Amino acid sequence: MAQRKVAMAAAAFFALLAVASLLCAPAAAGLVRMEHPAKNDGSLSLLVVGDWGRKGTYNQSRVAYQMGKVGEQLNIDFVISTGDNFYENGLTGTDDQGFEQSFTDIYTAKSLQKPWYLVLGNHDYRGDALAQLSPVLRKIDSRFICMKSFIVNAEIVDFFFVDTTPFQLKYWTHPKDDHYDWRGVAPREKYINILLKDLDEAMKKSTAAWKIAVGHHTMRSVSDHGDTKELLQLLLPVLQANGVDFYINGHDHCLEHISSRDSPIQYFTSGGGSKAWRGVQNTNEDDLKFFYDGQGFMSLQLDHSEAHFTFYDVDGEALYHYTRPSLRKTAGHLQASGYVNEE
Numbered sequence: 001m002a003q004r005k006v007a008m009a010a011a012a013f014f015a016l017l018a019v020a021s022l023l024c025a026p027a028a029a030g031l032v033r034m035e036h037p038a039k040n041d042g043s044l045s046l047l048v049v050g051d052w053g054r055k056g057t058y059n060q061s062r063v064a065y066q067m068g069k070v071g072e073q074l075n076i077d078f079v080i081s082t083g084d085n086f087y088e089n090g091l092t093g094t095d096d097q098g099f100e101q102s103f104t105d106i107y108t109a110k111s112l113q114k115p116w117y118l119v120l121g122n123h124d125y126r127g128d129a130l131a132q133l134s135p136v137l138r139k140i141d142s143r144f145i146c147m148k149s150f151i152v153n154a155e156i157v158d159f160f161f162v163d164t165t166p167f168q169l170k171y172w173t174h175p176k177d178d179h180y181d182w183r184g185v186a187p188r189e190k191y192i193n194i195l196l197k198d199l200d201e202a203m204k205k206s207t208a209a210w211k212i213a214v215g216h217h218t219m220r221s222v223s224d225h226g227d228t229k230e231l232l233q234l235l236l237p238v239l240q241a242n243g244v245d246f247y248i249n250g251h252d253h254c255l256e257h258i259s260s261r262d263s264p265i266q267y268f269t270s271g272g273g274s275k276a277w278r279g280v281q282n283t284n285e286d287d288l289k290f291f292y293d294g295q296g297f298m299s300l301q302l303d304h305s306e307a308h309f310t311f312y313d314v315d316g317e318a319l320y321h322y323t324r325p326s327l328r329k330t331a332g333h334l335q336a337s338g339y340v341n342e343e
């Protein structure tokens with residue numbers, strides 16, 4: 001009990017530190033980087049959920065409840081959101097009640113009172129995209145750490161969070177009736193070029209046992225949206241060149257694991273946070289290992305030598321497990337220092 005309190009206090013403290021460092025980081029110096037300590041034994045556990053903000057409807061509350069239970073069992077360190085945080089059109093501003101109705105009032109379990117690292121999805125870009133990045137929201141709920149692209153260095157693993165919405169060309173050329181908040185993004189090509197260069201540099205400096213990229217859009221998917229061509233063309237080569245182990249996304253409202261045929265990269269979709277059951281399953285050029293069309297979420301447990309993924313449904317039933325040994329030669333804790341700073 002006392003131990004847990006200390007751990008929670010530590011988590012809250014590091015969340016504050018993270019916010020403080022974020023506020024200090026100059027915009028022009030590449031990607032914002034945050035530190036999140038691993039557990040004392042060097043391991044890390046977390047949950048991943050995507051495509052969720054519907055004020056509890058479409059089983060969002062059921063998924064949230066099970067996340068709380070699994071979060072407790074695994075003693076999670078933080079939560080990752082793969083985006084589409086607020087439907088249908090993001091937040092209208094920092095005073096949008098949807099923030100509390102879809103986030104604070106839904107993910108109430110004790111185990112979920114940890115930092116949430118979030119990226120934006122295409123639906124978030126249809127509202128006030130900058131509102132979700134605002135410190136005003138963190139005053140309402142300090143868990144909410146959302147940025148466009150950033151790095152979380154969690155000792156044994158570096159997470160590279162990538163803002164994938166600007167990649168998808170059709171949002172620019174065929175927005176239909178939707179308005180996308182491209183403030184700070186347009187022009188597209190320049191934004192993407194700088195982002196890819198920053199990612200490449202940061203990945204090259206990373207010495208963690210694991211490298212994981214997180215974005216909203218699919219790289220590979222057998223569900224409705226399918227593959228995202230622009231990510232395969234532009235982002236995938238950067239991940240491959242730098243030995244990224246996993247790409248984790250949402251966007252398709254399902255759970256899936258696809259294994260790349262031409263590299264060690266594994267693709268995980270965790271987009272089952274609320275509305276699901278699309279009823280679409282296409283074929284894919286890569287190797288489909290698991291697909292579930294309903295709601296749910298994913299857990300990830302890592303140490304120096306192994307990464308263990310599990311998908312859960314709305315009843316907390318474990319649907320699928322996948323374990324991967326680290327492909328990097330690590331000298332135990334010597335290799336765990338994480339990140340090479342270049343001053």
Ligand SMILES: *[C@@H]1O[C@H](CO)[C@@H](O)[C@H](O)[C@H]1NC(C)=O
Pocket residue numbers: 058059275276277294295314
């Ligand atoms: C909620 O989950 C149950 C169990 O998977 C499913 O049968 C039901 O259709 C879901 N409800 C919605 C609105 O998706």
